[in-house]
Structure formats: C-alpha cells, structure tokens
Amino acid sequence: MSSDPVRADIGDSLAIEVKGLTRSFGAVSALDGVDLEIARGTVFGLLGPNGAGKTTTVRILNGVLEATAVECLRVLGHDLPRDAAAVRPLVGVQTDTSLYDRMSALDNLVLFGRLYGATRGAARGKAEALLAMFGLTDRAGDRAGTFSKGMRQKLLLARALVGDPELVYLDEPTAGLDPEASHELMVHIRTMSERDHTTFFIASHRLDEMEEVCSQVAVLVDGRIRECGSPAEVARRAVPRVLVRVAPAPDAMVRPEVLRGLPGVVDTSVQQDGSVLLEAAGSSDVPRIVKAVAALPVDLLGVGEEPPTLAEAYLTLVGATDMVRGGGS
Amino acid sequence: MDWGRVRAVMGKDVREALSNPQIVMPLIVVPLVIVVGYPIIYLLALRLTPGAASGLGGFIGDFPRSALPSFALANTARRAAYVGVVYLFAGFFLLVPVMVSTVIAANSLAGEKERRTLEGLLYTPLSDAELVVAKIGSSFLPALGFTWICFAIYTAIIAVFGAPLMGRVFFPTLNWWALMLLLLPATSLLVISIVVMVSAKARGFQEANAIGGAIVLPLIGVVAAQASGLMVLSTTVIVVAAAVFALADVVMLRVIVRSFRRARVVSYLS
Ligand SMILES: Nc1ncnc2c1ncn2[C@@H]1O[C@H](COP(=O)(O)OP(=O)(O)O)[C@@H](O)[C@H]1O
Numbered sequence: 140m141s142s143d144p145v146r147a148d149i150g151d152s153l154a155i156e157v158k159g160l161t162r163s164f165g166a167v168s169a170l171d172g173v174d175l176e177i178a179r180g181t182v183f184g185l186l187g188p189n190g191a192g193k194t195t196t197v198r199i200l201n202g203v204l205e206a207t208a209v210e211c212l213r214v215l216g217h218d219l220p221r222d223a224a225a226v227r228p229l230v231g232v233q234t235d236t237s238l239y240d241r242m243s244a245l246d247n248l249v250l251f252g253r254l255y256g257a258t259r260g261a262a263r264g265k266a267e268a269l270l271a272m273f274g275l276t277d278r279a280g281d282r283a284g285t286f287s288k289g290m291r292q293k294l295l296l297a298r299a300l301v302g303d304p305e306l307v308y309l310d311e312p313t314a315g316l317d318p319e320a321s322h323e324l325m326v327h328i329r330t331m332s333e334r335d336h337t338t339f340f341i342a343s344h345r346l347d348e349m350e351e352v353c354s355q356v357a358v359l360v361d362g363r364i365r366e367c368g369s370p371a372e373v374a375r376r377a378v379p380r381v382l383v384r385v386a387p388a389p390d391a392m393v394r395p396e397v398l399r400g401l402p403g404v405v406d407t408s409v410q411q412d413g414s415v416l417l418e419a420a421g422s423s424d425v426p427r428i429v430k431a432v433a434a435l436p437v438d439l440l441g442v443g444e445e446p447p448t449l450a451e452a453y454l455t456l457v458g459a460t461d462m463v464r465g466g467g468s
Numbered sequence: 469m470d471w472g473r474v475r476a477v478m479g480k481d482v483r484e485a486l487s488n489p490q491i492v493m494p495l496i497v498v499p500l501v502i503v504v505g506y507p508i509i510y511l512l513a514l515r516l517t518p519g520a521a522s523g524l525g526g527f528i529g530d531f532p533r534s535a536l537p538s539f540a541l542a543n544t545a546r547r548a549a550y551v552g553v554v555y556l557f558a559g560f561f562l563l564v565p566v567m568v569s570t571v572i573a574a575n576s577l578a579g580e581k582e583r584r585t586l587e588g589l590l591y592t593p594l595s596d597a598e599l600v601v602a603k604i605g606s607s608f609l610p611a612l613g614f615t616w617i618c619f620a621i622y623t624a625i626i627a628v629f630g631a632p633l634m635g636r637v638f639f640p641t642l643n644w645w646a647l648m649l650l651l652l653p654a655t656s657l658l659v660i661s662i663v664v665m666v667s668a669k670a671r672g673f674q675e676a677n678a679i680g681g682a683i684v685l686p687l688i689g690v691v692a693a694q695a696s697g698l699m700v701l702s703t704t705v706i707v708v709a710a711a712v713f714a715l716a717d718v719v720m721l722r723v724i725v726r727s728f729r730r731a732r733v734v735s736y737l738s
C-alpha cells in the first residue's frame with residue numbers, strides 16, 4: 140500500500156478505506172484480509188481472475204453483504220455497515236444483475252432515478268440524457284428484455300449513473316461490449332472523473348482497458364491484494380526484469396550474439412516482428428545499453444526501454460508466468 | 469420511510485405482474501370458476517329444474533331456519549338459493565384473495581431474486597423497511613382490488629340470476645359487507661406477510677409459492693370451513709374476527725420489517 144505521508148485531511152480525501160476485510164462462505168474463504176485506500180477522484184481498478192473476490196468486495200463495500208471480520212470499513216467518510224443508508228444516495232453500482240425485462244429501457248432508468256430521490260419528471264430527463272450518452276435513444280421505449288447483451292450492459296451502466304453518484308462501482312463493465320463501446324465507456328469514465336471528480340471503483344480483468352483508464356490499481360488473487368499502486372508502479376514492482384527493445388530497419392539485420400555481448404545485457408530474445416528484446420541486468424544499465432546499441436553499424440528504427448505492462452504484472456502475480464511475453468522464446 | 473420510493477417500487481411491481489401471463493392467467497381462470505361459473509350454474513339449476521333443491525339434501529335442509537329471512541323460507545328453491553349464495557360461497561370467496569395474494573407476493577420478492585433483479589434494488593437508497601413495505605403493498609393492493617372486483621361481479625350475477633327466483637335483490641347482506649371490507653383485507657394482509665417472509669428465504673418463485681401455500685392454506689382452510697358458520701353469526705363476530713386478524717397483521721408486519729436484512733438476502737444469492 141503506498142501512502143502519502145503529508146496528507147493531513149486523510150479522512151476526508153479518501154473515498155474508500157478498508158482494513159483487514161475478511162469474508163468466508165462456509166469453508167470457502169473469499170476475502171482474506173483485504174486493505175485498500177482509495178482517494179476521492181481516483182479511477183481505481185480492482186484486478187483479479189474469476190473467483191478472486193471482486194464482486195464480494197463490491198457487495199461488502201455497499202453494505203449489501205456483511206463482512207465476516209473487518210477492522211475498518213469507511214466509504215465517503217461513513218462507517219459501514221452502520222451508516223450504509225447515508226452512503227447509498229451518493230453511490231451508483233453496476234454489477235452482473237438483471238434489468239426489468241418487461242419494462243422499457245426508459246422506465247427501468249426512471250424507476251432507479253426515483254429511488255435516488257428524483258421526481259418523475261427529473262428522473263425522466265436524466266434517463267433520456269443517459270440513454271443518449273449510451274446511444275440507446277432509438278430503443279428507449281422498447282422492453283429491456285428485447286435488448287442484446289451489449290445493450291443491456293449499457294443500460295446497466297446508465298442505471299448506475301442515474302443518481303448522479305459521487306462514487307461509482309462498475310463490476311466487469313465492458314463484459315459483452317464491442318471494442319468501440321468499451322473505448323467510449325473508458326472515455327466517459329475519464330471525462331466524469333476529470334470534470335466531476337467522480338470516483339470510480341472498477342472490478343475487471345480487461346488489463347489493457349484498466350491500464351488505459353485507471354490511476355490506481357490493485358491485483359486481488361485468492362482473496363488477497365498482491366500489489367497496489369499506479370499501473371506503472373505495479374508493473375515495475377511485479378516485473379523486476381528490465382527490457383530494452385531494439386527495432387532494426389526492415390532490411391537491416393542485427394545479430395543476437397552481438398547484442399548479447401554488450402555490457403549489461405543478460406539475455407536476448409528475437410520477437411516475431413523482427414525486433415530483439417534485451418534483458419538488462421538492472422535499470423541503471425539501460426542508458427549504457429541504449430548508447431552501445433545506437434553505436435552499432437546497423438540501421439535502426441528505434442531503441443529504448445520497454446516498460447513492463449500491467450498485463451505482464453498481472454499474469455506474473457496471478458501465477459501464469461509462462462504466458463508472459465518473452466518468457467519462452 | 470420515503471413513500472415516493474415505496475410507490476415507485478409498488479408501481480413497478482404491479483405493472484410487471486399485470487404484464488406477466490403466468491400471473492394473469494390463474495387470476496382470470498380461478499375466479500371465473502368460483503365467482504361466475506358456480507353461482508350461475510347453481511342459480512339456473514334451481515330456477516329451471518324445480519326438483520333440484522330437494523336433491524341438495526342435508527346441508528340446506530338442516531340449515532337453521534333462524535338464519536334465513538322470511539322471504540327466503542317461502543319454498544325449497546328460495547331456501548337453497550339463499551343458503552348457497554349467502555353462506556356456502558362465502559368460503560370459496562375467501563380463496564380468491566388468498567390465491568391472488570400468494571401468487572403475486574411469491575412473484576414479487578422471490579421472483580425478483582430468481583430473475584436476478586433484486587440485487588440492483590438493494591444498492592439504491594431504498595431502505596430495508598421500504599422494500600418490505602413496498603413488496604407487501606404491491607401484493608396487498610392488487611389482491612384487494614381484484615377481490616372487490618370479483619365481489620362486484622358476484623353481486624351483479626346474484627342480482628341477475630338470483631333476484632327473479634327470490635322476488636327481490638337480497639345480496640349483499642350486512643355480514644358480506646363486513647366480510648369484504650374488514651375480514652378479507654385483514655386475512656389477506658396476514659397471508660401476504662407470511663409469503664413475503666418466506667420469499668426472503670426462498671430461492672425462487674415456485675419455491676416461495678409452494679412453501680407459502682403450504683403454510684397459508686391450512687390456515688385459510690380453517691377459516692374457509694368456518695366461513696359459512698361465521699356468516700350465520702352476528703356482524704359483531706365478524707368485526708371482532710377482523711380485529712383479531714388486524715392485530716396479528718400488525719405484529720407480523722413489525723416482525724418482518726425488523727427482521728429483514730438486505731445483507732442476509734444477498735447471502736442466498738449466487
Ligand atoms: N453467495 C455466495 N455463496 C457462496 N459462495 C460465494 C458466494 N458469493 C461468492 N462466493 C465465492 O466467493 C469467491 C469469490 O467470488 P466473487 O467475489 O464472485 O469473485 P469474482 O467476482 O472476483 O469473480 C468464489 O469462490 C465464490 O464461489
């Protein structure tokens with residue numbers, strides 16, 4: 140857990156504060172001592188494989204499920220589960236639940252708007268705006284039961300936003316969405332985060348999307364947080380290997396043996412696109428290696444450090460290291 | 469308690485139920501038989517086949533004469549018509565709201581669980597008490613409305629098919645008014661409360677309907693069996709019985725509202 144030592148008003152600036160969260164279902168331990176600190180305005184990504192405990196975490200953070208044991212559970216400055224009623228009006232949640240299939244898309248949203256305290260008219264206005272935002276205006280009057288999976292998902296997302304929440308939980312928000320819709324959603328999330336200072340708590344295993352949109356992530360495996368921080372920090376910590384990518388020009392040839400002989404280089408591997416990845420002994424060796432490669436009598440398109448990705452970090456932490464790039468070649 | 473939220477959920481529930489043929493069909497068929505079919509056949513038979521009444525035997529023959537007004541004592545057909553319409557069918561009539569309530573109540577909470585819509589509601593500002601009250605209300609009000617519609621239809625049928633036989637409009641009697649306006653609402657509310665309580669634990673509509681029915685039906689069986697007898701007694705007795713049920717309702721509602729915890733409902737969700 141990275142924590143800022145000079146944050147005086149830490150209680151107010153945190154959207155979510157969790158310490159020692161444990162939950163078991165009979166003999167199955169779903170969460171085993173989870174700690175989280177999420178500042179307001181953060182786009183936070185909770186990453187983890189199926190069954191890691193993401194949905195359970197979202198449920199407990201909303202007071203919809205009880206913790207088996209917890210030292211501290213504060214959301215938007217309120218203690219849960221005691222003050223859950225004070226938190227709910229400020230929060231919107233999208234999880235893998237169903238819509239009212241016999242009601243129109245618009246009526247589904249109006250119902251939830253009214254549950255968040257809006258008058259029928261105000262709820263309708265908000266619902267129409269959200270339907271427009273998610274490109275569902277044409278289908279506003281159709282029964283939700285007639286929608287495709289992607290359209291339902293959009294409607295569930297719209298429903299989570301209908302109460303103008305300060306904090307939004309999205310549980311696998313891009314499941315069933317096509318790439319363009321996923322991308323649009325990421326843009327919406329970033330806009331709302333920057334413009335309205337909305338906090339997002341996103342549970343997902345779409346690593347590329349999370350890397351793109353999240354300012355902070357945590358990797359949850361078997362009910363425990365394995366890493367936490369910005370995507371770059373997490374990647375660095377989880378993947379200690381330092382790589383330098385050498386991309387030769389189309390007709391040029393670089394001999395891997397030559398590269399392996401350079402000082403500071405531990406290993407090399409040729410990639411499918413013809414580039415070569417050099418593993419450096421440490422990050423302090425990188426400038427030296429880059430200089431040496433650039434000095435070689437070969438035409439290059441580029442040479443530079445290849446920072447580890449969130450996907451690599453995730454796969455390492457989850458224990459699927461064999462699939463990590465460069466591991467086998 | 470925010471009544472706007474309660475109303476929103478109730479409105480949603482009623483609209484959903486009315487658009488569901490699985491719910492609407494039994495609501496049409498069963499009352500059609502009990503409220504329309506039986507009385508028409510019974511009254512027509514008495515009018516068209518003069519010997520029919522004597523064949524009805526013991527129940528009508530032995531029925532205390534003191535329970536019948538003088539105009540109904542004129543002949544056997546009139547006696548049979550009066551006993552049937554006023555006393556015999558009262559028991560059947562109790563089944564209508566019970567059935568309607570059980571079906572709608574089982575559908576509303578357990579059905580939402582089964583269709584996986586309930587969890588969405590639990591994340592909103594809707595409080596536990598508001599949810600329970602909305603679920604009970606969205607079963608109670610339609611059941612009551614529906615029963616009163618049936619009552620109106622029954623009254624009209626008796627007027628059309630029974631009045632010629634009797635020489636006057638003799639229905640509804642004061643006891644029937646007390647039954648409809650006091651006793652039925654009070655018993656329906658109890659039935660619905662029980663079914664909603666069961667629904668909170670049940671996995672789906674069928675289970676809630678079955679368990680709810682198993683608990684409720686014996687109770688109603690006793691009441692229905694006594695209904696004919698009850699209708700013979702004075703109106704005061706019906707009013708007192710309704711008051712006793714109303715008291716049970718209050719106790720039951722308090723228990724349910726206090727014991728319902730959303731966190732416990734989700735533990736049962738997958
Ligand atoms: N209601 C429940 N009853 C029993 N076990 C559950 C329940 N909910 C979750 N679990 C178990 O808890 C673990 C974590 O589940 P979940 O939080 O849904 O994971 P994720 O959302 O990360 O895929 C799993 O092993 C799951 O089977």
Ligand SMILES: [Mg+2]
Pocket residue numbers: 193194195310
């Ligand atoms: Mg999940």
